[in-house]
Each structure stands twice: as C-alpha cells, then as structure tokens.
Amino acid sequence: MSSVKEIKEAKKAVAFNRESLESVLKRRFFYAPAFELYGGVSGLYDYGPPGCAFQANVVDTWRKHFILEEDMLEVDCTMLTPYEVLKTSGHVDKFSDWMCKDPKTGEIFRADHLVEEVLESRLKGDQEARGLLKNANSEAEANAEKKKRKKKVKEIKVVKLDEKVAKEYEEVLAKIDGYSGQELGELMVKYDIRNPATNGELEAPRAFNLMFETAIGPSGQLKGYLRPETAQGQFLNFNKLLEFNNGKTPFASASIGKSFRNEISPRSGLLRVREFLMAEIEHFVDPENKAHPRFDEIKNISLKFLPREVQQSGSTVPIETTIGKAVASGMIDNQTLGYFIARIYLFLIKIGVDEDRLRFRQHMANEMAHYAADCWDAELQTSYGWIECVGCADRSAYDLSVHSKKTGEKLVVRQKLETPIEVTKWEIEVNKKLFGPKFRKDAPKVEAYLTNLDQQELASKAKELKETGKITFKVAGIDGEIELDDKFLTLERKTRTEHVREFTPNVIEPSFGIGRIIYSVLEHSFWCRPEDSARAVMSFTPAVAPTKVLLVPLSNNKELQPIVSKMSKSLRKQQIPFKVDDSGVSIGKRYARNDELGTPFGITIDFDSVKDESVTLRERDSTRQVRGSLDDIIKAVKEITYDGIPWDEATKNLTPFVSQSTD
Numbered sequence: 001m002s003s004v005k006e007i008k009e010a011k012k013a014v015a016f017n018r019e020s021l022e023s024v025l026k027r028r029f030f031y032a033p034a035f036e037l038y039g040g041v042s043g044l045y046d047y048g049p050p051g052c053a054f055q056a057n058v059v060d061t062w063r064k065h066f067i068l069e070e071d072m073l074e075v076d077c078t079m080l081t082p083y084e085v086l087k088t089s090g091h092v093d094k095f096s097d098w099m100c101k102d103p104k105t106g107e108i109f110r111a112d113h114l115v116e117e118v119l120e121s122r123l124k125g126d127q128e129a130r131g132l133l134k135n136a137n138s139e140a141e142a143n144a145e146k147k148k149r150k151k152k153v154k155e156i157k158v159v160k161l162d163e164k165v166a167k168e169y170e171e172v173l174a175k176i177d178g179y180s181g182q183e184l185g186e187l188m189v190k191y192d193i194r195n196p197a198t199n200g201e202l203e204a205p206r207a208f209n210l211m212f213e214t215a216i217g218p219s220g221q222l223k224g225y226l227r228p229e230t231a232q233g234q235f236l237n238f239n240k241l242l243e244f245n246n247g248k249t250p251f252a253s254a255s256i257g258k259s260f261r262n263e264i265s266p267r268s269g270l271l272r273v274r275e276f277l278m279a280e281i282e283h284f285v286d287p288e289n290k291a292h293p294r295f296d297e298i299k300n301i302s303l304k305f306l307p308r309e310v311q312q313s314g315s316t317v318p319i320e321t322t323i324g325k326a327v328a329s330g331m332i333d334n335q336t337l338g339y340f341i342a343r344i345y346l347f348l349i350k351i352g353v354d355e356d357r358l359r360f361r362q363h364m365a366n367e368m369a370h371y372a373a374d375c376w377d378a379e380l381q382t383s384y385g386w387i388e389c390v391g392c393a394d395r396s397a398y399d400l401s402v403h404s405k406k407t408g409e410k411l412v413v414r415q416k417l418e419t420p421i422e423v424t425k426w427e428i429e430v431n432k433k434l435f436g437p438k439f440r441k442d443a444p445k446v447e448a449y450l451t452n453l454d455q456q457e458l459a460s461k462a463k464e465l466k467e468t469g470k471i472t473f474k475v476a477g478i479d480g481e482i483e484l485d486d487k488f489l490t491l492e493r494k495t496r497t498e499h500v501r502e503f504t505p506n507v508i509e510p511s512f513g514i515g516r517i518i519y520s521v522l523e524h525s526f527w528c529r530p531e532d533s534a535r536a537v538m539s540f541t542p543a544v545a546p547t548k549v550l551l552v553p554l555s556n557n558k559e560l561q562p563i564v565s566k567m568s569k570s571l572r573k574q575q576i577p578f579k580v581d582d583s584g585v586s587i588g589k590r591y592a593r594n595d596e597l598g599t600p601f602g603i604t605i606d607f608d609s610v611k612d613e614s615v616t617l618r619e620r621d622s623t624r625q626v627r628g629s630l631d632d633i634i635k636a637v638k639e640i641t642y643d644g645i646p647w648d649e650a651t652k653n654l655t656p657f658v659s660q661s662t663d
C-alpha cells in the first residue's frame, strides 16, 4: 500500500468508531476533563503532552499562514474586560442563548439545541433517537447517576411521523440557528417538546447571558467580564495599529488567546466548552472598495458552498463553484470576504482537515447581526454532525462606530485626496462658554456625543431645533434627558473644500475556534488498519504531528547505543521533535504505539547501521520503508515535514527497503 488512493481506501475500510477514538485520546492523554480528581466541571478541559504539542503546531501554522504570509499586525490584549466596553459592543445586552428550565427537576436546556435534538431524534427513528437522547445536553443530566439515566432514556416514546410533519421538521432544522426565544417557545408548544428524560413540561425560553462576570480590583466597584472573544481588544487599539501601519489601509490585525463563554450546556467534548483558544483576524477595509489585491491568486479555488437560498429550500446539498464565480455572481458579498474564505480553506487543508468533510455555510438573514453585510461559516463534518469551526463575517463599520460614539474618540482613516472636492454637510458647534458651567465634569461627554452624531442624526436634530427651538437627547452615563436651545449650539449646513477623505473602515472578521478545529482534525485523522481493527492510526500531517520521528533501535544491544546517540544529537540539533523507544517489545508493537500518537516517521537502527551508518525510514500510513545514510534520512524527514515536499520526491535517491516483519 503506497499510493495516496490506496491509503485513502484503507482509511475508509474500517468504519469510524467514536469510542475507539476517545479511548486513544484518553489513554495517550491528548486531553482530559479538568479537575477530574474533584469530579470535573463540564466544559473545562486540560491538554496533555500530545494535545499541547498538536495545538502549538496548529497555532504555529496559523501564525505563519495568516500573520506572516499576509503581513498582519498581531496584538495580545487582556482577557479581563470592563463592563463599559462590552456594554458598548452589545455583548451585555445581546450575547445570550435561550435556556428553558424544567421546574420540577431543575434541569436546564439550551432551547435551540433541545428543539434540534428532539426533532432530529424523532426524524431518525427509534434506535437512533435513543442514541441521540443519551447525549441530551443538560448540566443536570451530565451529573446524573448513570443507572437512573439509562432508566429514563428507556422510557422515551418514539414518535411515528407522517410525511407532512417530517417535512416541517426538516424545514425547522434547516433554520434552527436563526429563531428568536419567542419563536423557539412557539415551536416547543407546537411540537410538544418536553424534557426528553422525564417528559416533564418546560418553562418558556429565557435569555441567558454567556459572559462570566467578575469585579476588577478590591472595591468591587469596577464590574468586568472575562472576554467572550478577542475582537474587542483589536478594535480598541485601532488608532495605534493604524499609526503603526503609517495610516495605510487595508490592513489586518490578529490575535490568539483564550476566550470564555458560560455555555448553558457544554457537550461533545472540545466542540462546546467554557474556556477555549481563539484566533481572530480583523481586516480593516475601505467600505467603498472591498476588492482584494491578491484575489487573483485564489479565484480559481473550487469550494462547496451552502448559500442562503439552498438552505431556505430545506436542502443541504452544497453548490460547488469557484471563489471567483461566487463573488462575481454576488453569492459572496465582496472580494475580501471571498479571499479570506479561500485562505481559511487552505489553512484547514494544511493542518489535515478532510476536504470532503468541509463546507462553507452562509448565515441566514435572521441569523446575522443586523449590521453584518454577509457571513459564512466553515463547517466541518464530525460524528456530531456539521460543526461551525470558523466564522467569517463582514461586520461593516459597526464595532469602530459604536466605540467611537461612546468614547468620543475618532476611529477613522484619513486619506489625502488627489483632487480636492467640495463637500456640503451638516456641522455642529457647541458654545463651550455655556457648556462648562451647565454640565461641569460631564461637559466633555455631552460635547463628544454631539460631535459624533452622523449626518443623518445631525439632519434630524437640525429639524428638531428649527421646529421646537431646542433639541433633546440622552447620553449614556448621565441621568435624565438633556435639553439644549440654540444658545448652546449652532447646527448648519456648510460647504467646504476637502483635501482629505475621512471614513470608518469596515471590518472583515475570520474567527477560529482552535479547539473545535483540533477535535475535527482528530476525527478526520483517525482510522484503524483494515487487517487489525485494534491498530489505530492518527494520520496527522507531518507539520502538525506532535512528534515527528520515533527512533527505534532493533534491540537493547549496547552495540546500537552509539548510533542512537549520534542520531538523537543530530535530530536535536535540527530541532526535529523525536522520541526514542528502546523498550524490549517488538518493533511492530513500538510502531503501533506511535501510530496512535500520529508520529509520521520511524527510524530503525539495526546492526548494519553500526557498520555503515545507514538506517531505515518508515512512513506511518503506508508503512513503506527506504534505507539511506543517517544524514540523507534526516534531510528527507526535514523536507517532508517543514518544506511540504512529497514523500516520493524527498526519498527518490534512497533505496526502497522491504522489512522482514517490522509491522
């Protein structure tokens, strides 16, 4: 077995089994529930040595693929965020999911997930329904005694459906991400959705804010939150970043760091957790020109898309087309968004995502924030279904505008115009002499509020002033309504010659959940050898594999030791992560142990190695081997791992080797 096709077929020969994967992940300590000694806390995980190395390699690839290759400006901002910032961004009021409580048992469900799971399970019939409901996502259930739970699950009635109802269910499921709390409540009543374990009635959905609240400092006065995303830090540093970039746009900032969300019902391992690593990009672009200078490089990449219209029709069959055509037809809003979708795809493939299990799904209109121009998720297919792993949204000028309005600080780009232009617009001027005595310490806040009004708002205030002789408004943080007459301000349309164009950039935001991506790659990489289904393999691409090389001396004989030491020294010097396995067990067993860890290469040292310093290199997936000098073998490993050179090319000058029985 050596061709890519043969290996692909071998990988599919034994059906994927999540339990086998989980057993490997647990046994080899990729990751494990945090605080296990104390019974664990849902949604919190610790990574072990291979998990840490794998994550570090994924992040390193991300950094090179985006920050380095796209010349982005990286920032590392604090996780503790004051209340005011997240109030302004909309998170305090809107960053919530819908939960519903069982008043009898106290169990809490996430409403959209409950509706989804119940309808899916009804659709899938008896057997599968039981399987799915075992995973029903409630905190209380996660902690319930297993015996009791089994009993409850057995009591679930299987609903037989007629065709019309099944169609309705399918339509609801296709739109499940976009329902409001009220709509979810209506669906629960209409389809009689109850607590799946007890059949008890549930309360109507209520909004639950997902942010972890805290107090900053000993007084307890400064309310804050653990950040739910890294984006806000990037927006707040916009002016500094723009200056660092010599005032030029477009440019992108990037940030990698932990985010926190108090998920109602964490489940599915790393896919929905309460603390996770995010990697986010904020690309600041001229709203009037969203063309991307490197669009030509990616326009011919063909991807699977699930646009809004297809979902609306209740279908999940993707359209396959090129990025170029998708942008030209208007399916993707603009070139920059299209460019990032392609770059996300290239990154995911690089780290080992199976291309056949990747699609880009467009958000439905009611799923997107009102200010967003367009939004696509990179979804990866796992045994838990299609999972959003990367969001890619055009957030328009929303974030910079709201922070600017709130703080009175301009967050804009100034561009020198080649030919000056005449511009007529509303201008407001405040009478500072009267403002000071009237508002005292609040004067700057009120002034900032007025000078930050946009043209539409100024026009409406001018109308109000003309008709009533005063304007009234409220300023956040100041009690009561403020009333001002024309002694305090002038509001006029003025024509000026402008030499500089000032605009608030729009933001295109690709947002990666590293844990979700890692779990999906684990599933996509996992397979069992067809000849022995107990022999699991993790087919990590060499660049992200936790360890690159396993050094295996044929036996414990002392004669082999010097060459093992020489090889180790050489690998260390070249900074190639490796492990030596000189345990007494057979070479086949030693390789099998490391196939589970995804180690792509094995180097066997035998008695011929002592004579002529030649060694054997084994490739994990195909188990094919070649023989060559110590230096040539290390060179081939390096080329494949770090330069992406295919095996056949990197080993073309080495001698094919047929082992007696190493596997």
Ligand SMILES: Nc1ncnc2c1ncn2[C@@H]1O[C@H](COP(=O)(O)OP(=O)(O)OP(=O)(O)O)[C@@H](O)[C@H]1O
Pocket: 261, 263, 270, 271, 272, 273, 274, 276, 278, 388, 389, 390, 391, 511, 512, 513, 514, 515, 516, 517
């Ligand atoms: N609870 C979580 N656990 C792990 N990763 C997460 C979690 N929530 C979000 N992410 C990751 O962060 C990325 C960006 O977050 P975003 O706010 O777009 O997610 P979201 O739309 O809230 O996700 P979902 O709808 O699944 O809750 C997601 O694509 C995902 O990879």
